[in-house]
Amino acid sequence: MLLSALASSSAGPYLAGADAAGEQVVLRYLSESARKDAVLSMAVDYTEPGKERLHLEFTWMRKIKQGLASHLLRIETPESEKGKLLLVREKPGGGADYLAYRPGSVLKKKVRITGAREYKFKALTVSVQELIGGELLMYTHEFKGDQTLDGVPCRLVESTLQSRFRNDSGYPRTRIFFRRDTGMPLRWELFGKSGLLEKIISIEEVRKIDGIWTIARARVEDLKKKGRLALTLKVVNYHPDLKDSLFTEEYLRQASR
Secondary structure, eight states: OOSOOSOOSOOOSOOTTOOHHHHHHHHHHIIIIISSOEEEEEEEEEEOTTSOOEEEEEEEEEEEETTEEEEEEEEEESTTTTTOEEEEEEOTTSOEEEEEEOTTSTTTTOEEOTTOSEEEETTEEEEHHHHHTOOGGGEEEEEEEEEEETTEEEEEEEEEEOGGGTTSOSOSEEEEEEETTTOOEEEEEEEOTTSSEEEEEEEEEEEEETTEEEEEEEEEEETTTTEEEEEEEEEEEESOOOOGGGGSHHHHHHOOO
C-alpha cells in the first residue's frame, strides 16, 4: 500500500491494457522512493465503530536485489503479538511468496505459507498489499491523464490486475493519483471484486529523508467496515547492511522472541 509497493523496475514487456506513460509514472515512484534498502519503524492505529481502538508497532526491513524486493515485517507491540514475522519475496514474473511465523501459535513456531496475505488482530484485518504498498508488479498500468486533486496537480494511473494473479489480490482494479512535482502518490483507490470502491488510501505527509522522498503518514478508509487506519513512520534508516540470510525461510524457523 502505502509505503513501498511490491513492484520491479524490470517489469518486462508491456501487456494488453498497459501503456508506456502509465508504466513510467509508476516506475518513477518506485525507483526514486520505494525501491530503496531500508529499515523502517512503523506505528498503526485502527478505529472502527463499536470496536476498541487498536495500536500496533512493527519493524519493516526491505532489501532490493536484482530489481526485486524482499520485505520482512516483525511485530513489536502489543506484547501479545510481539515476535510475529511475515516475509514477502517478489518473484521475477510478478506475484510474491508469503511466509508467516507465529511464535505463540498451535503451529509450534512453524512457518505457515498459506493464509499470510492478511494480518489479523482482533477487529483489524489488513492486507499486506496495503501495508507495504500495492504489489504493483501484478498489475498493468494505464495513464488516464492529468488531474487536480485537492488543488495538487497529479497524474492519474489506473491499474488492472493481471488475470494470472486473480487469486492473489482482493483488488482487481486500482486508481492512483501521483503528484506531478515529486512523483509521490497522493491518493490510492482500491476497487473490490464487486467492482465497487472499497478502500481509499490518502497520503497525508511526505518527507525527504537522506535525499529520498518518504511517506511519513497515511490514512486508510475502509468504506465497507467504516474503519480508519492511520499508518505513521517513526524512524527510517536507508541503505542499511541487511544480510540476504534475513529474508529466508531458514531465518524464520530459527527466530525467537
